[in-house]
Amino acid sequence: MARPIRIAGFSGYLGDRRSALDEAMAGDPVDVLIGDYLAEFTLAMLSARHRSDPSRGYVEYFLTQLAPHLAAIAERRMRVVVNAGGFNPAGLAEAVRGLIAEAGVDLRVAHVEGDNVLPKLERLQADGHDLASMDTGEPLAAWRGRPVAANAYLGGWGITAALRSGAEIVVCGRVTDASLTVGPAAWWHEWSRTDFDRLAASVVAGHVIECGPHATGGNFSGFTAIPGMVAPGFPIAEIADDGTAIITKHAADGGAVTTDTVTAQLVYEIQGPRYLNPDVTAHLDDLRLRQVGPDRVEVSGVTGSPPPRTTKVALFAPIGHQIVTTLYVTGLEVDAKVALIRQQAEALLAGADAELDVFALGTVAEDPQRQWDATAQVRIMATAADPEPLRRLVSGIGELYLSSVPGFFTDTAARQAATPGTRIDYWPALLDMAAVEHVVVLDDGTRIEVEAPAETEKPFQPVHPEPTERETGETRRVPLGLLAHARSGDKGGNSNVGLWVSDPAAWPWLRGLLTTEELRRLMPEAEDLEIVRHEFPNLRAVHFVLRGLLGTGGSSNLRVDPIGKAVGEFLRARHVDVPVELL
Known part of the structure; x- marks a missing residue:
């Protein structure tokens, strides 16, 4: 047309x-x-x-x-x-x-x-397709999970x-x-x-x-x-x-x-x-x-x-069970209260092969005007191969009202999980497109096979050097988000985040500010991770990939923000030195 x-x-x-x-x-x-x-x-x-x-x-x-x-x-x-x-x-x-x-x-x-290549996994591996993890390089045969879904x-x-x-x-x-x-x-x-x-x-x-x-x-x-x-x-x-x-x-x-x-x-x-x-x-x-x-x-x-010659295959497998419950702490000595709750949760899981994560969400005001200004939510998440220890944990948490921290309460109007859910692990792999059937089925039953691309090339990402010098003049320390937008998301176990400015005059400053080391300072959770940095000058954007921030994927990590949707907004809230002329 x-x-x-x-x-x-x-x-x-x-x-x-x-x-x-x-x-x-x-x-x-x-x-x-x-x-x-x-x-x-x-x-x-x-x-x-x-x-x-x-x-x-x-x-x-x-x-x-x-x-x-x-x-x-x-x-x-x-x-x-x-x-x-x-x-x-x-x-x-x-x-x-x-x-x-x-x-x-x-x-x-x-x-x-x-x-859907799930029925063909054994044959594919026998034919030499090891379906190695895109994150670790290990072959699929080394995975602890038994796949229930595999889609190219x-x-x-x-x-x-x-x-x-x-x-x-x-x-x-x-x-x-x-x-x-x-x-x-x-x-x-x-x-x-x-x-x-x-x-x-x-x-x-x-x-x-x-x-x-x-x-x-x-x-x-x-x-x-x-x-x-x-x-x-x-x-x-x-x-x-x-x-x-x-x-x-x-x-x-x-x-x-x-x-x-x-x-x-x-x-x-x-x-x-x-x-x-x-x-x-x-x-x-x-x-x-x-x-x-x-x-x-x-x-x-x-x-x-x-x-590329290959396409991604997303594989999933159950690897155990998980459960989450929440309660609240109020007022003074929040850290000590959370520490006691953690110790009590650990005691409830004693002897079990389980993983436990206990921490407070939010901080309390120094001189609160309302009770809720002085309240933080405590999130308790646990995973285990066997669901029974997790049931014991949740039941035991419900027995702590009279024997835990002062002001112990839960939101009784919100239904707490009583039954552990299945924990699903993710395995991203690559498979030669020639090994994937791609078929169109028309309403009369006619089948049209779509061939793999005849022309392919080895993929690569360009390398952008880190900025080395910054001239900022007089600055003021303010939230990064006063000047910069951000958007973040997930690709398996990796989180990405792009930050950009609307004002062309602010682009040299943003580019010079957002080095890999500065990102590590702004986000201590990523301090020990591999970080990949790229620049998009036409978009006035700096882009990062935080490898492994999300564990092996959103379905199995223990983060409250399991697929990294709020990473960008967290970074925008961090304070940085901004040239006064840009403000």
Whole structure:
């Protein structure tokens, strides 16, 4: 098509706003609706449903979202692409066909499969694929867990093939988040598999809109200046044939699209300037943003190169049990009170092979005006291979009301966990794409195989030297967040954080300030970790990857913020020396 394709998101994760598809259908005209439901841990949860009932394992509420709009989708000749198929894309595709039959409309459904490699793990290892951990380099055979989910990340060409074959609704399992955008863009503009610059640009556009309201003010450090934050709208990407994209939103919805809200999503959950996908490697170095109108940001300058030969495989396995309970301490001697509670919890777990974490959340005011100003929450988390010690711990905590610290109380209106939950460990691996089946199944049963990319290259991240000199003049010590925005997230056991400034005059200062050593000072929790630092001058951003901050992944570490979503906001609260002229 000569004009840009308009792709609108309506889901950013499993559990996102149920009304989003209603909002998108009532909003501005679009060509394709995409729904992203999967995070790294989501498939493990869906696999449990699939094991207990083979007819399930997909995102069931997608059917509720879709059903009222089938007639309008057919009338407007729209396309819908989702990864809600989870562990059972064929099952969801069949359920959608049932809804279509009930509605009496003419819509064709295809699904994409092949990402589930769990049944093939033994054969793959026998064939020489060791599925080594991306974090430790150890082969899968050394893992303590027995996998219950193993899904390879597929690219967008299966989606393209389904759309080219006439499907109006495409149900996927674990394709990459950006593939939901890449596939429709390649279909619309008839791109080839070697149009790497165009494909890379669509990957970037897909990355911006994949998390829904993240691009319109949600989870944005400048949220106080964004209108309509009660319900920020979902974004739209208008992608031209050359890959240049305009990020916008439905005009009537809340939120805003600015260069800062788009930057926030661009630096989210990346590992550096090379953004790897199964179809292309996107180079973010030369990316440029430009505000071209109200709620309209142009994304240009993206270049691409061949993809890596491998794709990521997310494996999950149960490794025991875990439980969390909370109570409160008030007033003076908080440290001593927490120490006694820790000792009592340790005594309750005596003799058990368990891991215990006890600490206070927050600090109390020096001269509190309210009781709650003098109160801190104490979080007690424990893990063990056997659930029985954890039950004993929670029961024992409930017996401490008369024999623990002064002022001991719990929130009796909040239900405390009594039954330990399953602890799930994460293993990120790489697998040659030639060993992964990537198949499109049309509504008549026709199967279309999508070949692995013919042209690949070894991936690498550029190295950016650390700043060595800073001339700041007169300074004032203030919170970093007075000048800098931040956004952080997770990739397995690693947390990333990007910090940037809106004011071009502040960029040399931010770049010079945020060295690796300064980050270690600002975040003592990361003092002994491997830290990777990159710069994005066009975004006025410094980006860090904190390797191992999240243990082996969000599903198994003991942090209160298990997937690092608040790391950026913590750093913004730290005090640094800022040139007075910038203030």
